[in-house]
Amino acid sequence: MAAGSAPGWAVGALGVVCLLLLSDFISCDPQVIYGAVGNNVTLHVLKEKPFKEIVWKRGKDKVVEWDDKSDVKAFLSFKDRVHLDTDSGNLTIFHLTASDEDMYSIESPSVRNNSMFTLKVIEPLKELVLSCTLNGGNITMSCTLMEDPDRHEDLVQYSWDCPPTIQCQGGSVSSEVYVSRESDLSQEVHCTVSNPLFKRIASVTLSTCVPQAPVVW
Ligand SMILES: *[C@@H]1O[C@H](CO)[C@@H](O)[C@H](O)[C@H]1NC(C)=O
Ligand SMILES: *[C@@H]1O[C@H](CO)[C@@H](O)[C@H](O)[C@H]1NC(C)=O
Ligand SMILES: *[C@@H]1O[C@H](CO)[C@@H](O)[C@H](O)[C@H]1NC(C)=O
Ligand SMILES: *[C@@H]1O[C@H](CO)[C@@H](O)[C@H](O)[C@H]1NC(C)=O
Numbered sequence: 750m751a752a753g754s755a756p757g758w759a760v761g762a763l764g765v766v767c768l769l770l771l772s773d774f775i776s777c778d779p780q781v782i783y784g785a786v787g788n789n790v791t792l793h794v795l796k797e798k799p800f801k802e803i804v805w806k807r808g809k810d811k812v813v814e815w816d817d818k819s820d821v822k823a824f825l826s827f828k829d830r831v832h833l834d835t836d837s838g839n840l841t842i843f844h845l846t847a848s849d850e851d852m853y854s855i856e857s858p859s860v861r862n863n864s865m866f867t868l869k870v871i872e873p874l875k876e877l878v879l880s881c882t883l884n885g886g887n888i889t890m891s892c893t894l895m896e897d898p899d900r901h902e903d904l905v906q907y908s909w910d911c912p913p914t915i916q917c918q919g920g921s922v923s924s925e926v927y928v929s930r931e932s933d934l935s936q937e938v939h940c941t942v943s944n945p946l947f948k949r950i951a952s953v954t955l956s957t958c959v960p961q962a963p964v965v966w
Contacts, residue, residue: 778865779852779865779866779867780864780865780866780867781866781867781869782866782867782868782869783868783869783870783871783945783946784842784845784849784868784869784870784871784946785845785870785871785872785873785946785947786845786846786847786870786871786872786873787844787845787846788844788845789841789842789843789844789845790841790842790845790868791839791840791841791842792805792839792840792841792842792853792855792866792868793837793838793839794838794855794860794864795860796837796838796857796859796860797859797860797861798859799836799859800817800835800836800838800857800859801816801817801857801858801859802815802816802817802857802858803815803816803833803835803838803855803856803857803859804855804856804857805831805833805840805853805854805855805856806853806854806855806856807827807849807851807852807853808851808852810824810825811824812824812827812831812840812842812853813827813831813833813840815833815835821833821835826848826849827842830842830843830844831843838855838857838859838860840853840855842868845870846870847870847872847900849868849870850868850869850870851867851868852865852866852867852868853865853866853867853868854866869901869904869945871901871904871944871945871946871947872900872901873946873947874894874896874905874942874943874944874947874948874949875894875895875896876894876895876896876949877892877893877894877895877940877942877949877950877951878892878893878895878951879891879892879893879938879940879951879952879953880893880953881953881955881957881958882958883930883958883959883960884927885930886929886930886931887927887928887929887930888927888928888929888930888932888955888958888959889920889925889926889927890909890925890926890927890928890938890940890953890958891920891924891925892907892909892924892925892940892942892951893924894942894949901944904944904945905942905943905944906923906942906943906944907923907924907940907941907942908923908940908941908943909926909938909939909940909941910938910939910940910941911926911928911936911938911939912933912936912937912938914932914933914936915928915932915933915936915938915955916928916929916932917938924940926938928955930959932955933955934954934955934956934958934959935954935955935956936954936955937952937953937954937955938952938953938955939951939952940952
């Protein structure tokens with residue numbers, strides 16, 4: 750397979766092929782795959798006939814190459830870090846690092862669709878803090894992720910879980926809600942922060958948000 754000799758051309762051709770195939774209702778939108786830092790991820794395609802040759806690429810660079818007359822060959826940073834299943838075409842990348850994040854594609858006559866993947870490498874969410882303050886008649890709750898702004902902040906979602914008897918109202922940002930001080934303060938409110946692979950939950954009991962009444966004997 751001549752792949753790799755004219756990488757710029759090959760990438761351009763891929764785009765053209767996708768356009769041509771659109772008339773067959775074949776999707777060329779890259780499939781987004783999420784992998785966790787330090788973990789593994791498998792890119793999987795559907796074959797139309799048994800594989801005789803496979804090239805997996807990251808952008809324009811080869812990751813692995815194989816044909817039925819030679820062994821699997823892995824390139825550059827992927828040496829010792831990938832496994833190609835020549836039966837399924839599955840490419841597994843181990844020990845993911847942030848720098849593995851890129852576009853990947855398979856080139857093989859056995860795959861009619863040019864399968865493209867966007868790999869996003871995600872880090873576990875760190876500590877989550879739910880704080881609350883009393884502002885006049887409102888208790889404002891704020892969920893804060895204790896970490897440097899994540900590379901994938903756009904993938905982080907906040908959601909709130911309030912008991913049915915409590916009316917939580919959304920604040921100006923999704924990481925904030927407020928409830929009336931007159932609510933049933935024995936109830937707990939939960940904040941969930943998630944990205945496509947990880948999730949964290951923090952809880953607060955509303956009574957801890959207001960000054961405690963002095964104890965009268
Ligand atoms: C890939 O990672 C998952 C999750 O940690 C683990 O269960 C699985 O065994 C790993 N697969 C391989 C082939 O190492
Ligand atoms: C190929 O990868 C897919 C997706 O991870 C998995 O469901 C399937 O079992 C794999 N097949 C083989 C033969 O490893
Ligand atoms: C090609 O893509 C179409 C539409 O997404 C899908 O139905 C079909 O199974 C794919 N074929 C192969 C061989 O991947
Ligand atoms: C509570 O918050 C709502 C919405 O921001 C506001 O309309 C209301 O005046 C607040 N009440 C008090 C007592 O601060």
